[in-house]
Amino acid sequence: MKTIMVDMDDVLTYGRFTDILEDYLGYKPDYEGLNSFYMQDALGDKKKDFFEKFKSKNVYEDATLLPDCYDVLKKLSKVYKIYICTDYIWREIVEYSGDSLKNKFNFLHDKLDFINPRNYVFTADKSIVNCDIKIDDKLENLFGASQKLLFTAYHNKRLSKDELAEQNVVRVNDWKEIEKLLLNDFES
Numbered sequence: 001m002k003t004i005m006v007d008m009d010d011v012l013t014y015g016r017f018t019d020i021l022e023d024y025l026g027y028k029p030d031y032e033g034l035n036s037f038y039m040q041d042a043l044g045d046k047k048k049d050f051f052e053k054f055k056s057k058n059v060y061e062d063a064t065l066l067p068d069c070y071d072v073l074k075k076l077s078k079v080y081k082i083y084i085c086t087d088y089i090w091r092e093i094v095e096y097s098g099d100s101l102k103n104k105f106n107f108l109h110d111k112l113d114f115i116n117p118r119n120y121v122f123t124a125d126k127s128i129v130n131c132d133i134k135i136d137d138k139l140e141n142l143f144g145a146s147q148k149l150l151f152t153a154y155h156n157k158r159l160s161k162d163e164l165a166e167q168n169v170v171r172v173n174d175w176k177e178i179e180k181l182l183l184n185d186f187e188s
């Protein structure tokens with residue numbers, strides 16, 4: 001059975017980080033213009049104050065899975081071994097990362113009842129994960145896989161099809177596209 005590493009944030013769920021950030025700022029920042037993987041870089045010198053207020057919040061409270069994610073992942077789990085791999089460390093408030101880890105675990109356990117918690121991998125360094133297929137919105141995290149699927153996010157939109165093809169990466173925009181790519185071979 002082939003293995004798939006699936007990222008959590010911005011692939012399975014958006015969490016509520018964006019809402020909390022925009023509520024704090026009082027407007028929606030130009031994320032694409034930021035040219036950064038980290039949305040919080042839009043905060044500039046307000047970062048410290050923001051994280052002081054943010055550290056007690058659970059971004060997964062009331063968060064939902066992305067459309068079709070549950071059904072497609074469940075189908076995939078019948079023919080592939082699924083590992084959910086997610087970074088849990090907040091760079092700005094490292095000492096609160098234990099809370100983040102707990103919130104992530106609870107969300108996964110609650111929403112994806114068919115995936116064994118043994119298959120959760122909590123790490124910021126996904127290069128150590130050896131899976132045949134990797135699905136992530138961060139290009140670097142696809143390293144090492146023989147099939148690499150980049151999930152579209154504001155920070156990777158500017159990567160062209162040709163640039164991605166050079167690195168053997170295919171862009172996916174939603175879970176239906178993942179289904180088409182990974183389940184076609186199994187359908188009779």
Ligand SMILES: [Mg+2]
Pocket residue numbers: 007008009010011136137138
């Ligand atoms: Mg992600």
